[in-house]
Amino acid sequence: MSDVVEKTLTALPGLFESQTGAAKITNRLRQLIKSITELTSKHEEENLIKRELSAIKEQVSSPNTTMKQMREIMVRAMYCEMLGYDASFTYIHAIKLAQQGGVLEKRVGYLAVSLFLNEGHELLLLLVNTVLKDLQSTNLIEVCMALTVVAQVFPKDMIPAVLPLVEDKLSHPKEIIRRKAVLALYKFYLIAPNQVQHIHAKFCKALSDKDPGVMASSLHIYLQLIRESPDSYKDLTGSFVTILKQVLGGKLPVDFNYHSVPAPWLQIQLLRILSLLGKEDQSTSELMYEVLDESLRRAEMNHNITYAILYECVKAVYTIHPKAELLEKAARCIGNFVLSPKINLKYLGLKALTYVVQHDAKLALQHQMTIIECLDHSDFTIKRETLELLFRITNAQNVTVIVEKMLDFLCYVPIKTLTFAPDNSWFIQTMNDVFSIGGDLLQQDDPNNFLRLLAEGKPEEDDQLRLYAVESYLTVLKGHTSHLPQCFLQVMSWVLGEYAHLQESVDRREVIRLLTQLLDQRSVSSETRVWILSALTKIPEGQTDLILDLAESLSSSQDTVLRQQAQELRHLSQDSQLREWVLVENSCAVDSSLSFLDGFVSEALAAGAAPYKPPHQRQEELSLNLEPYSFSLPVSLSSCSITDRQSPTLLSVSSGLSGNSAELSTLILEGVKRVWGKDGYLPQKEATAPPVDEPSAAVQPASQQEAAERIEPRPEPSTQNQDKQQLASSLFVGLGVGSSVSLVRKLFYDGFTASLRGNVMDCLEARSTSVCHYALLMDDPHTNVSLTGTVSYQTQPGHTNTLPFSGTLSTADFIRPLVVTTEEYGKLWLSLSHDVKQNLKLLTDAGDPLRTTLNALKDALQLHVVDIIGSEGIVACRLLSGAPCLLHCRVNGAALAMWLRSPHPALPDFILYHCQRALAHH
């Protein structure tokens, strides 16, 4: 950053007094600037500028106004125009100032002209004579400013009048005059190319001018000329190459350097010209290989500007006829860009990559990890650029993934960029496009976010937006609607129901008719019908006949929900009192704090009820509870019930045993054999694995724990949440045993490889069923583990029944998806030591073999597919509460080359084994 010092506004008074920096500022201008800095509102600004403009008006028409004052007036007028207020009455005075003022006033006059008047402005004609006079002036400063204004704004038709004078200046002894003349001619070339046809030879002379500034100015013309017809300027390639070589070799005066880099913008300009010349032309390209190579080499200095040059150079290398060696170097440069921690360089790297993948798509593969990382980047610009890149490498294999990513982005764009939306109509129109094209592929959140955006705005501010939405949707609905996606129809019906009343001019019957019409369409899903009916319910009363007709026609619908809604609609339309009561204006205001329940809650709490805990918290606590329970505990926990539906084991085991439960009817709590103590499972027989304390969970005696929770809910650090979610999907062994809540369990497993980490018992009082949860963890992977155990229960004291059970579990049962982002995956991958590689069978029966295969594996083994790009996919999983395993899959001919990494030496082998089995069984 520069050493710009912020002189704050508090320093302002001092500045006015001291006259430094403001020495030549007259009173009125100073006053204006002071007032501008003190503005607090748009309204104030308006008043200030109006006052200023009328003061200016008075002053300019006064005959006593001197040129010096006029100069100050012009600056004030510039301020007015800069703030967006028309000061066109001063334009003529600007021209006069340029005409009549002394050198300083003249410059400000010309400046005002160039700021106020655009090319076609008729007042410019009045400037021609002044320009002619100044071009012939003996004062170089006047010549200079005349040339500057000619290069900015000059009437096209008057070019012939000044052209000879400007041409003359090309051989002026002063470099600044020659330079300005070249730029003026460039302007002429831009606006009237045929006028300067004859002076191409002079451009050539400018190119070989001894002054680097004049030469550099001529490059603008050449870039333009070469862009239009590269073939006509091939013979100049040698000159451009020589110039670039000289620049690179430090032959320019030192003051052309920027941060020790010689004339960087000139280098960029030359590289652009070279790439145009060398495009699809081998012999011309050969002339520049050497200098491009040097340019790539020179750019080792670590400054933004060298990267800017490098970017241009890489583009040139990939544009001209390819040379392997250079391509390789350029590709390495791109690597430096994209891997840079500096975000601006990363952006430019992506842009370069986007450009080069059109020539060589393989380059994207080298950087696929970075690309995937950038795709999820929080920076909108980076994300956008990455999509652009993906778009360029789309092929038949990756099209589905890429389009999916783009659609994700699609809806995000307009909502995210709302601050940029030029107006409401643009925003609504864009969203209409998004909904009708993106349609049902959008995530459910997207339409919801959009509606929230509409709903949450302030009534006055956003009524405009809502009104526009209503209007736009009515137009859409009047057209052909059968192709519109359901989510768009839902959005439209919600908006119409909610906001149609805002639009006075809209005929409600028309709205009802349009919505009803939708109901008749076959393509409209029943979910959408519900949306439509809800909208119709909200449209204010008065159209009872239409509504009754509708309700009548729907009353015979096969869909019960619709029938129900139609019935409600009928009642509401007939009973206006009920209607008012039910449909309060602004009905979307939701009391999310549920404060109206406060009384009820405090009453309940006073009566001893447990404070509310969100469901996830309850579940976590319960599944983490590894405290051995006392006999009375199950009763106190009787209201809780958890079942993890994702756990197949629980379902299968509990269903097998639940039949027994119904037969037992009495609840006996005494005399149960104590198998669980405070330290966990009390080994009974051949129990081989002692219970292991769960490190991440709080260990408290259950009864105390419950008490503690009543006083203060334990904070749940978010870092633990993931672990907990992993645990939440643990293996449950559910056992339904009759009314005897007092359970005795024994559990044995083979070997030392699994450990018991906790248990929870629930009693479903009503069904006289108890559910026990165990978390079984596998510390060392084994292909199969057999599990045996017994359940002992007592229906009467001293009378113990025993039920044996057994089962076999494989490693696959202990594998859980490891949800990581691509970035995390990349980091983890590098940190893992043990790896195994093998080729697996590729399922080729579908269009996208990689995706099909990975999906099959995912279904069979609960893997998490992190991402698929092109012919490669990355997948992650972990051993339940244990070591992770990362899988990198690549399509290799007809096989799937799988590369697994894990911190656990044996885990990749087992996972590979299960993958093979899963694919073989597929």
Add this chain to the structure above:
Amino acid sequence: MIKFLLMVNKQGQTRLSKYYEQVELGKRAALEADVVRGCLARRKEECSFVEYKDYKLVYRQYAALFIVVGITENENELSIYELVHNFVEVLDKYFSRVSELDIMFNLDKVHIILDEMILNGHIVETNKNRILAPLLALDKMAES
């Protein structure tokens, strides 16, 4: 190609605006407000480039002042980013440690400097001495 250059402070007040492609007077205020809002919305760790309509915006912040340049897609963002810095270095050199107030009190001079650097949306001079030469000559004349 450069489409416009703006100097806007954090409060969204325009301190200098130069358009290289005609934009109606009435539409400028809205455009400038949009642009500054877009730049303010970005976090420090995000890149200095942001898309805006058909242009790319390249912005750089100096104390409370944003310098924002609107460019076309084919322009080199990083070179413009450095051009902005070069511009500020020139201002620094002329005003010896430039501030927002220097710019306000010398609007005409800042424009004259800018005219030497960018013409018709092209970078025409980056040599600091040469950029300042015409203005210094004017100052000298005014003194005598």
